[in-house]
Amino acid sequence: MIETIYFAGGCFWGVEGYFQRIPGVVKTEVGYANGETENPTYEEVCYRNTGHSEAVKVDYDEDKILLIELLNKYYQIIDPYSLNKQGNDIGTQYRTGIYTSNDTQMKIAKNFLNKKQQKTDRKIQIEVKPIKNFCRAEEYHQNYLEKNPNGYCHINLNEANQYSKSHLTPIQYEVTQNNGTELPNTGKYNDFDNPGLYVDIVSGEPLFLSTDKFQSNCGWPAFSKPVEKLNEKIDTSAGMIRTEVRSRKADSHLGHVFNDGPGGSTRYCINSAALKFIPYDQLEKEGYGKYKKILASNF
Known part of the structure; x- marks a missing residue:
């Protein structure tokens, strides 16, 4: 309520x-x-x-x-x-x-x-x-x-x-607050394809629709685009130059974005630990009703 x-x-x-x-x-x-x-x-x-x-x-x-x-x-x-x-x-x-x-x-x-x-x-x-x-x-x-x-x-x-x-598991906190990365192929949403909405585990900010998720075989959940533009910053850690993506409201570290998706499109490589999944049939109850209509139009 x-x-x-x-x-x-x-x-x-x-x-x-x-x-x-x-x-x-x-x-x-x-x-x-x-x-x-x-x-x-x-x-x-x-x-x-x-x-x-x-x-x-x-x-x-x-x-x-x-x-x-x-x-x-x-x-x-x-x-x-x-x-x-x-x-x-x-x-x-x-x-x-x-x-x-x-x-x-x-x-x-x-x-x-x-x-x-x-x-x-x-x-x-x-x-x-x-x-x-x-x-x-x-x-x-x-x-x-x-x-x-x-x-x-x-x-x-x-x-x-x-x-x-106090409300996050150790891996959720490490990823979102300390810019950590979960081990490949260990995240709960890596091979997950149920219909619904992925939100920031910290703030509940809408991030990705299930219809924009695809299998990239990279070891982490991959999405072609976010619901709304995310914050981006250059990340020079790990001996490479990458583009980090963070949520806008809670400033949670989510993962990175690359240009190696299907046909050269974007691939948002996201940690499962940064995400919470809202099933399609729970969207209205959880306060995300408008995304139910968007998802329905893409089925």
């Missing part, structure tokens, strides 16, 4: 980049929350005292991650005792806040912070309120760090990887 909660923790670029890396989070959107006006612009929020905070709308799959887990992760990336300041950013728009969509979330969030407050004499400055007047921010703010990998970020995004480590 997909639920929605809103987190304010300073500049929303970093907060969004962080939650995009958490398995179980299915969608994020940055915007302005809990101010006094509707549909404010960035300039109005910054300079005209609208009362909004920079916040991130987080849609999460309750079957994959519980709200209490998200709250714990949120608490790790902010300074809970700082009022109207996070990192180098100062102002009421940079205050910390948890904005809930229903009474159950409100009860869980308040109980969570009450327990945190009982353990310290310092006052926790995180406000907990029902969501009000949320407005999607301008397009250039959406997925900012994905568009600008070297852009400003006050959050250590590696914190998300620590969450990943």
Whole structure:
């Protein structure tokens, strides 16, 4: 079941980049929350005292991650005792806040912070309120760090990887986080041809359709193309020059891409350990319904 909660923790670029890396989070959107006006612009929020905070709308799959887990992760990336300041950013728009969509979330969030407050004499400055007047921010703010990998970020995004480590097997972690490679002909998807969608084992980001998978006899799963463009970088390890491919949201190492596919086409050589397979008949339930229609049209 997909639920929605809103987190304010300073500049929303970093907060969004962080939650995009958490398995179980299915969608994020940055915007302005809990101010006094509707549909404010960035300039109005910054300079005209609208009362909004920079916040991130987080849609999460309750079957994959519980709200209490998200709250714990949120608490790790902010300074809970700082009022109207996070990192180098100062102002009421940079205050910390948890904005809930229903009474159950409100009860869980308040109980969570009450327990945190009982353990310290310092006052926790995180406000907990029902969501009000949320407005999607301008397009250039959406997925900012994905568009600008070297852009400003006050959050250590590696914190998300620590969450990943506890949810991955040793080989999955070695491949996705340490650029490792599984031994040839050992991956579970090497000789696998069931219909469905392959997603990033870390973030659930859609990567490859089964209809684009082919047998290359290279020892690893091979695909002719990804669902969407992947991040690429030059890899000079192993005494050769190759093109590495990484997922866009979680920055997971996936494998490499070559130009030796059928008829000189591309061959995405991917580690099984970097992938999770969603069967065709489970796509709707798992939140990947649009890919079911695409697959059906290719059968």
